[in-house]
Amino acid sequence: MGHLIPSSIAPYVLPVVYAVVIVAVLPLLAGYIVLLERKVMADMQARLGPMRVGPHGLLQPIADAVKLLLKEDIIPANADKLMFWMAPLVSVTMALLAYAALPIGPAFQIADLNVGLLFILGISSLGIYGIVLGGWASNSHYSLLGALRSAAQLVSYETAAGLGLVSALLLAGSLSMKEIVQAQYDQGTWFIFSVPVGFFIYMVGSIAETNRAPFDLPEAESELVAGYMTEYSGFRWSLYFLAEYANMIIVAGIATTLFLGGWLRPFARWHDHFPGTSLEFFDVIPSLVFLAAAGYCFYLAPKQPVQIQKIVMAAFGAACLLLAGAMAAALFASPVVMAGIHGAFWFMAKVVAYLYAFLWFRFTFPRYRFDQLMRLGWRFLIPLALVNVIDVGVAIILRQELGWSPFWAMLLMTLVTLGIAMWLASEGSKPATTLQPADTEI
Amino acid sequence: MTKGPTTEITTTVLGADEIILNMGPQHPSTHGVLRVKLKLDGERVVDSECIIGYLHRGVEKIAEHRSYQQFAPYVDRMDYVAAVSNGLGYCEAVEKLLGTEAPPRAKVVRTILTELQRIASHLLWLGTHALDIGALTPVFYCFREREEILKIFEKYCGARLTTHAFRIGGLQYETYDGFEEDVKRFCNDFEHRVDEYETLLTENRIWVGRTKGVGIITAADAIALGVTGPVLRGSGVKWDLRKAMPYAAYDQYEFDIPTRPTGDTYDRYIVRMEEMRQSRRICLQAIENIPSGPILGKVGKVLKPPPGEVYHSIEAPKGELGYYIVSDGTTQPYRLRVRPPSFINLQAFRKMAEGALVADVVAIIGTIDIVLGEVDR
Numbered sequence: 001m002g003h004l005i006p007s008s009i010a011p012y013v014l015p016v017v018y019a020v021v022i023v024a025v026l027p028l029l030a031g032y033i034v035l036l037e038r039k040v041m042a043d044m045q046a047r048l049g050p051m052r053v054g055p056h057g058l059l060q061p062i063a064d065a066v067k068l069l070l071k072e073d074i075i076p077a078n079a080d081k082l083m084f085w086m087a088p089l090v091s092v093t094m095a096l097l098a099y100a101a102l103p104i105g106p107a108f109q110i111a112d113l114n115v116g117l118l119f120i121l122g123i124s125s126l127g128i129y130g131i132v133l134g135g136w137a138s139n140s141h142y143s144l145l146g147a148l149r150s151a152a153q154l155v156s157y158e159t160a161a162g163l164g165l166v167s168a169l170l171l172a173g174s175l176s177m178k179e180i181v182q183a184q185y186d187q188g189t190w191f192i193f194s195v196p197v198g199f200f201i202y203m204v205g206s207i208a209e210t211n212r213a214p215f216d217l218p219e220a221e222s223e224l225v226a227g228y229m230t231e232y233s234g235f236r237w238s239l240y241f242l243a244e245y246a247n248m249i250i251v252a253g254i255a256t257t258l259f260l261g262g263w264l265r266p267f268a269r270w271h272d273h274f275p276g277t278s279l280e281f282f283d284v285i286p287s288l289v290f291l292a293a294a295g296y297c298f299y300l301a302p303k304q305p306v307q308i309q310k311i312v313m314a315a316f317g318a319a320c321l322l323l324a325g326a327m328a329a330a331l332f333a334s335p336v337v338m339a340g341i342h343g344a345f346w347f348m349a350k351v352v353a354y355l356y357a358f359l360w361f362r363f364t365f366p367r368y369r370f371d372q373l374m375r376l377g378w379r380f381l382i383p384l385a386l387v388n389v390i391d392v393g394v395a396i397i398l399r400q401e402l403g404w405s406p407f408w409a410m411l412l413m414t415l416v417t418l419g420i421a422m423w424l425a426s427e428g429s430k431p432a433t434t435l436q437p438a439d440t441e442i
Numbered sequence: 443m444t445k446g447p448t449t450e451i452t453t454t455v456l457g458a459d460e461i462i463l464n465m466g467p468q469h470p471s472t473h474g475v476l477r478v479k480l481k482l483d484g485e486r487v488v489d490s491e492c493i494i495g496y497l498h499r500g501v502e503k504i505a506e507h508r509s510y511q512q513f514a515p516y517v518d519r520m521d522y523v524a525a526v527s528n529g530l531g532y533c534e535a536v537e538k539l540l541g542t543e544a545p546p547r548a549k550v551v552r553t554i555l556t557e558l559q560r561i562a563s564h565l566l567w568l569g570t571h572a573l574d575i576g577a578l579t580p581v582f583y584c585f586r587e588r589e590e591i592l593k594i595f596e597k598y599c600g601a602r603l604t605t606h607a608f609r610i611g612g613l614q615y616e617t618y619d620g621f622e623e624d625v626k627r628f629c630n631d632f633e634h635r636v637d638e639y640e641t642l643l644t645e646n647r648i649w650v651g652r653t654k655g656v657g658i659i660t661a662a663d664a665i666a667l668g669v670t671g672p673v674l675r676g677s678g679v680k681w682d683l684r685k686a687m688p689y690a691a692y693d694q695y696e697f698d699i700p701t702r703p704t705g706d707t708y709d710r711y712i713v714r715m716e717e718m719r720q721s722r723r724i725c726l727q728a729i730e731n732i733p734s735g736p737i738l739g740k741v742g743k744v745l746k747p748p749p750g751e752v753y754h755s756i757e758a759p760k761g762e763l764g765y766y767i768v769s770d771g772t773t774q775p776y777r778l779r780v781r782p783p784s785f786i787n788l789q790a791f792r793k794m795a796e797g798a799l800v801a802d803v804v805a806i807i808g809t810i811d812i813v814l815g816e817v818d819r
Contacts, residue, residue, distance in 0.1 A: 045582035141463050145485065145800070213576060214648055217801075366648045367576025369801045370485060 015110045022099050022110070030245035031061025033355060040359045055304045055313040071234035076139060079231065083137035088232070088239035091130025095246035098124040102253045103177045105263045105343030107336065116177040117169070117254070121162065124250050127243060128154045134240070135228035146227025149217045149370060153208055156377040157215075161205025163385030167198030167392040168258040181262030187406070188269050190261035194410050197388045197417045199259040201381055203357070206251035208377070210244065213362035217370055252354040253347075260350045263343030283331060286345040290324035293317075380424050384417070391417045460488060465803065467496045473570065473807060474814030478791075480803065487803060490795045492788055497818035505778035510536050510610060510745045513778070518604035520782060521816040523566050526559035526595070527758040529608045534689055535754035535765035536610045539747040542740075546733045548612035549691040554625060554728045555598070555607055556690065556756075557721040561632070562591040563759035564718050568639060571711070571808035575652050580642055587635050590628050597624070611741035617732070625729045629722050636718055643711075653708035657794035657806040660705055667793065668786045671761025673810060676713045677705030683757040690756075695727045707809040714811075746773055760784050760811050780819060784812040 035050065035057060042049025050057030075084055100123075101116035103109040113119050128151060135147020168191040169175065172183040184190050192199045208215035217227075229240050256262055265282050297317030304310045330341040368376065391413040398409040466477040475496035481489040501520060505513045517532045518525035530552055537543060544552065565588045569581030592602040597618050599607045607613075643649045659669070664677045674681055682699045684692040700716035702709035747769040755764035761783030770776040787810050794806045 041578070045579050046586060047582060141461060213578070216576070363579045364642070365577065366572065366643075366646065366652055367801075368648055369652055369799060371799065372648075372651050 018108060018110045019100070023096060026096065026099070026246060026249075027065070027242055028061070029249070030242050031065060033245055033248070034064070035061050036352075036355075037359050037362075040356065041363050044360075044363045055300065055309040055316075058312065058316060065238070068238040069235055073234045073236065074231075076231050078139040080137040080139070083133050084231075085236075087130045087134030087137055088236045088243070089130070090133065091127045091243035092239045092246070094123055094127040094130065095243040095250065098250045099246075101177055102250065103181065103257065103262060104253075104347050105340050105345075106178070106181075107340030108344055109178065112176060112178050115175045117165065117175045117180070117258075120177075120250065120254060121158075121165075124247060125154065125158055127247060130240075130243065131228050134232065138228070138231035140231050142230045143228050146217075146230070150211060150228060153211070153215065153217065153373060153377075156374060157205045157208035157381070160377055160381035160385050161202050161209060163382065163389055164198045164201030164205055165254070165258055166389050167195040167385075170389070170392050170396060171195065172258075177257050177262075180257055181264060184261045185264055185268060188272070189406075190259060190264070192259040194406070195259075195388065195392055195414070197384070197414060197421070198392070199255070201385045201388065202255055202259070204381060206255060207358060207361065208373070210247045210251055210358075212248070212358055214365035214367050215373060216362075216367060217373060248355060248358065249351060252351040252358075255354050256347060256350040260354070262350075263339075263347040265342065265346055283342065284328075286327040286342055287324045287331075289349075290320045290327060294320035294324060379427070384421050384424055387420050388417050463800075467493075473812055476788075476807065476812065476814055476817070478803065478807070480795075480800070482800065485800050487795050487798050487800070490792050490803070492791055494785075494788070494814070494817050497814045499819065501819040502778055502780060505775050507774065509773045510747070510775065513775070514608075514610065515604070515606045517780075518606055519815060520780065520819055521563075521758065521760065521763075521784070521813045522603060523813055524559050524563040524759045525603060525605050526555050526607050527563075527756065527763065529606060530556050530690065531754065531756040531758065531763045531765055533608045533610050534756065535752060535767055536745070536747070537739075537741075538754050539750065539752040539767055539769055540610075540741060540745065541748075542611060544612040545736045545739050546691070547735045548608075548737045548739070550694075550728050550732050551613060551617055551737070552608055553691040553695075554725055554732075555595070557724045557728075558591045558594060558625070558628075560721045560759045561718050562588045564714050564721075565591075567714065567759075567808075567811045568711075571805075571811075572643060572649075574804045574808045575649065577643065577649065580639055583635070583639060583642075587628075587632060590631075594621070594624050594628065597621070609738065610745065612736070612738035614738065616737060622729050622732070625725055629726050629729075632722055633719075636715060636722075640715060644715075650708060652801075652805060653711060653809075654706055656707045656798065656802050657809055658704065658706045659790050659794055663793055664705065664790065667789045669761070669790050671757070671759070671783050671787065671811075672710055672713045672717060673761065673787050673790065675699065675701045676710035678703045683755060683762060687755075689754075691728065692724075695724050697724050707805050710809050744773060746771060755781065758783055760813070760816075761787055782816040782819065784810070784814075784816045785819075788812055788817055 038060075039049045039057070050060040053060045053063040075081055098120045100110045101113050101119045103112070103116075131150045132147045135143040135145075135150070138144075168180070171187070171191055171194055172180040174180055174183065187194075207213075211217075229237060232240060261268075267282060294317045297313055297320060301310050301313040301317060304313055327341065327345065330338045333341075395406075395409040395413040398404040398412075399406050461482050463480045463482050464477060465480060467475040477493040477496065479491040479493060480487055499519075501516055504516060508516070514529065514532060517528040521528050533544075543549075565584040569584035572580040595605050595607065596602050598621065599605050599615055601607075659667075659673070659677055661674075661677045661679050664674050664679065669677075670681070678701055680699050680701050683689070684697075685699060697720045698716075700713050700720065702713050749769055749771040751766070751768045753764060753766045755762050757763075762781065763783055764781035766777075766779040766781070767775050768777040791806060791810060794810075795803055798806065
């Protein structure tokens with residue numbers, strides 16, 4: 001898209017436009033992820049989920065947002081008012097700031113920093129200050145326990161997740177988010193296939209970092225009521241909520257960029273490896289997906305019980321049709337536009353798939369206990385992540401110095417890592433001694 | 443941290459602060475209005491105290507001012523998730539006092555409904571227990587099956603929860619057309635459903651980690667504290683009133699008493715899962731031949747038991763439910779005392795929670811399976 005705008009102002013205009021778009025769209029996106037979560041949960045639990053506000057609950061996020069904005073704003077009498085006021089702002093600001101370096105498609109990135117990944121990790125870790133301050137300022141035991149749990153958990157799992165990322169960085173050789181994706185294009189494979197163990201470690205670590213089940217101890221409803229958010233209500237609460245979902249999208253974005261090929265289409269280099277055959281029909285998929293969604297909306301529209309719901313459903317169908325048209329039109333536009341628009345589609349599709357896994361885990365697993373969480377982090381994930389980094393290094397040496405094919409080098413070292421993982425797991429399942437007060441780690 | 447009305451901070455010799463945390467009476471996982479006062483060292487429980495009585499309604503005193511029949515609906519409000527079992531215990535106690543027995547047909551129908559109630563009660567326990575430990579999904583599956591049982595109750599007597607299904611001397615209502623088919627259909631479906639719950643939990647590493655070795659109570663301690671029901675059987679004591687002192691029609695049916703050796707939360711979970719299967723087995727045997735005949739014995743309209751006293755207990759879903767009634771020869775009991783299983787089992791909480799973490803406390807409250815309506819009466 002860059003060449004459409006005069007080069008003299010391009011460096012300033014586009015980032016501002018992107019930033020405005022992200023800040024405007026993100027709350028809506030977070031709202032719809034909540035709706036997705038509730039619908040997926042309902043589906044897994046043999047019920048329907050939200051059905052009242054809009055057809056099939058499609059307007060529920062908007063109703064929720066309005067309700068939260070109109071709610072009474074309560075600050076507990078004994079709370080530290082300044083901190084109480086500041087804490088959610090810290091959380092949400094840090095969560096939004098991290099989007100600056102996230103490439104949503106080859107064209108859609110606010111700033112392509114050469115230390116992009118470090119920037120995102122650093123900024124999103126700062127969000128923990130919001131949680132700890134909020135828990136402290138509330139002056140409530142539940143909040144305090146929740147905040148302390150959250151801090152301990154983030155420190156432990158950030159380490160593991162970071163080491164998981166290092167294995168992909170070794171292959172990419174760059175910290176720039178764009179170059180990491182480019183490296184996956186050049187090497188002809190997504191890094192999830194090169195370092196599956198690294199992906200697994202990052203996935204577990206990122207669930208724990210974002211306080212999602214089964215690691216949702218800081219807000220464990222059945223123990224700590226709502227953890228650090230217990231005393232918050234209304235708009236402040238919704239800021240925390242927004243920060244949580246924004247962080248989920250961030251970690252999904254990092255995983256997508258580092259392991260799932262970022263904005264790359266599946267089989268993007270098929271024709272290079274197998275000349276003559278073509279998988280270009282993958283380019284039609286975005287249009288087909290939206291077309292199918294539009295068709296489904298139009299199919300459901302006449303079945304809605306109320307006239308207004310029929311109209312809303314049809315409007316959603318029309319919107320999907322419009323997007324399908326845009327995707328199709330991109331095919332005939334210049335290659336840069338096409339890559340930008342379709343790249344954004346594939347990126348978001350991967351992010352949603354990653355988030356779906358988050359939801360799936362949440363409704364399947366019970367919650368870890370705090371000492372178990374720490375044991376899993378320190379005794380299993382961090383050692384495994386270290387071993388994985390070493391093994392990936394060895395694989396690179398095998399490839400570069402001894403001339404092994406990348407496939408065999410990676411396969412061998414992944415098997416070695418898995419073997420060590422099994423040993424670590426059997427060590428971890430030995431009788432726990434943590435029930436003795438002397439052994440307390442908290 | 444400032445000193446609030448419910449906050450005390452004591453400093454130990456080591457200089458570490460112990461905090462007092464009040465869980466409840468309004469808390470998502472105290473199953474009603476139980477208040478647990480925890481003394482915490484970090485997240486570890488140093489001491490605990492259960493404070494009860496927030497739901498006290500003076501049920502035993504009410505009994506002294508109602509006739510025997512009038513009091514029957516009140517017992518449903520004690521363990522309100524197992525109203526049928528409460529009704530059975532009360533009706534049989536009064537029948538014992540009168541020196542009569544229900545007709546055979548009534549006994550069998552009572553047995554079927556009580557066993558269905560046991561399944562319903564255990565399903566509610568399983569769902570909420572899993573929810574407390576963080577598994578969000580089983581509760582909906584459990585409620586789906588519980589709903590089928592409640593539908594059978596509703597078809598039989600018109601009520602779902604506080605059913606008042608039985609009368610002193612037998613039953614008021616004949617079984618409805620299709621009762622046998624409904625029970626059979628439920629039992630046949632239910633066989634696979636229990637397996638389904640187990641696939642979600644039994645071998646789940648997190649579930650095992652959260653329940654194994656948590657809230658251990660030894661057989662000796664359990665007996666000393668008067669604990670009964672699945673909690674006692676989870677500690678390896680094979681004691682079930684349905685076998686030990688058969689009542690209703692239980693002597694006619696084959697079933698096993700599941701026990702487990704260690705007495706931790708996981709063992710109690712396994713025991714209750716197995717009990718649901720055994721209840722299903724009893725229902726299937728009972729439904730095969732319900733004897734014909736009258737459903738209500740001759741007890742008369744005005745009940746005037748001879749002066750004397752009686753204690754009758756049954757195996758309710760949560761343990762031994764006993765009724766001690768003293769009659770002075772009038773139409774109202776002179777004194778009525780209930781031995782509720784939840785109240786006695788709750789005594790074991792302090793023992794189980796010694797040295798546990800905050801997260802274990804909710805698992806332990808869940809595993810005792812209390813209903814506050816019964817604890818406070």
